Amino acid sequence: MAANEKSLSRRRFLAKSGLATAAAPLLPLSMVANDSLSSKEDTSFEFVFMTDIHIKPEMNAPLGFQMAIDKTNALKPDFVITGGDLVYDVMRGNFEKSDGLFKLYADMAKGFQMPVYNCIGNHDLFAIYEESPEDASHPDYKYGMWQRYFGDTYYAFDHKGWHFITLNSLDVTDNKRYKGSFHAEQLSWLQKHLQTIDTEKPIVVTTHIPMLCTFSQLNGKEGTRTVSNAYEVFDIFKDHNLKLVLQGHIHWKEYGFVNDRVHFLTGGSIAGNGWKGRRHHTKEGFMKIKVSGNDFSWEYIDHGWEAQRLKMGIGKE
Numbered sequence: 366m367a368a369n370e371k372s373l374s375r376r377r378f379l380a381k382s383g384l385a386t387a388a389a390p391l392l393p394l395s396m397v398a399n400d401s402l403s404s405k406e407d408t409s410f411e412f413v414f415m416t417d418i419h420i421k422p423e424m425n426a427p428l429g430f431q432m433a434i435d436k437t438n439a440l441k442p443d444f445v446i447t448g449g450d451l452v453y454d455v456m457r458g459n460f461e462k463s464d465g466l467f468k469l470y471a472d473m474a475k476g477f478q479m480p481v482y483n484c485i486g487n488h489d490l491f492a493i494y495e496e497s498p499e500d501a502s503h504p505d506y507k508y509g510m511w512q513r514y515f516g517d518t519y520y521a522f523d524h525k526g527w528h529f530i531t532l533n534s535l536d537v538t539d540n541k542r543y544k545g546s547f548h549a550e551q552l553s554w555l556q557k558h559l560q561t562i563d564t565e566k567p568i569v570v571t572t573h574i575p576m577l578c579t580f581s582q583l584n585g586k587e588g589t590r591t592v593s594n595a596y597e598v599f600d601i602f603k604d605h606n607l608k609l610v611l612q613g614h615i616h617w618k619e620y621g622f623v624n625d626r627v628h629f630l631t632g633g634s635i636a637g638n639g640w641k642g643r644r645h646h647t648k649e650g651f652m653k654i655k656v657s658g659n660d661f662s663w664e665y666i667d668h669g670w671e672a673q674r675l676k677m678g679i680g681k682e
């Protein structure tokens with residue numbers, strides 16, 4: 366736990382050292398995700414869930430990410446949770462290029478005027494592919510580069526009566542591909558960690574690879590896009606108040622509610638289809654989530670990137 370606290374303060378330091386930008390009024394919420402919104406104003410707060418940023422120097426990606434940062438600052442949420450694939454990409458190495466991408470992300474993320482809690486995605490796994498010039502002997506291999514910049518790949522924090530857990534949903538296969546899986550060490554941490562959390566306390570889990578989604582039903586030929594052992598995590602949470610699962614990876618916007626209990630939200634993406642347009646018809650954007658008492662509502666925010674890229678002659682609506 367001490368290591369987690371250390372990395373949390375590092376993440377907060379990175380996030381808080383940014384520069385100021387202009388503020389704008391809050392937008393009205395358009396979607397209500399639960400049946401009874403509480404009127405407890407003292408516990409209400411907002412946060413942003415922003416996923417699949419895929420930062421790189423090309424394709425005007427820094428301009429698009431900066432627009433998302435500026436929009437977030439204007440909305441003034443209490444904090445930002447990212448959903449992984451912060452960079453594009455480091456799976457093939459080499460060190461210099463990969464380190465430059467993480468540095469670009471870390472430098473730009475200093476522009477957020479609130480804490481940022483990062484999540485690891487498949488494109489953030491350093492040198493895992495066969496074609497990479499580096500291998501498992503490199504200190505930054507797999508999770509290493511991400512950890513050097515942002516700390517532990519799984520951790521938890523509290524905010525105004527809610528509990529937030531970011532998980533690492535990635536591992537590597539024997540034939541050097543990434544896979545969606547929660548490794549055993551993390552599952553045993555989660556089990557022990559939950560023993561310290563009140564069973565009534567609302568919990569939000571963030572995972573890059575979805576735990577629940579309809580992708581494979583709609584796109585069967587492309588295979589599954591979910592974590593293979595997600596059921597183990599749901600089992601660990603069975604006596605706790607797992608309220609919401611935030612997910613990335615497929616650049617897809619989806620909301621679901623299972624058995625009057627668990628909500629899941631797949632948060633679209635900042636990069637869309639490789640910065641060239643929409644992916645799966647989902648416009649580039651991010652989620653703003655408003656928590657009131659024990660309930661929450663959400664809204665997908667357009668930070669203006671689509672209009673900007675169309676103006677520059679890139680892609681279509």
Ligand SMILES: [Fe+2]
Binds near residue numbers: 450616
């Ligand atoms: Fe992605």
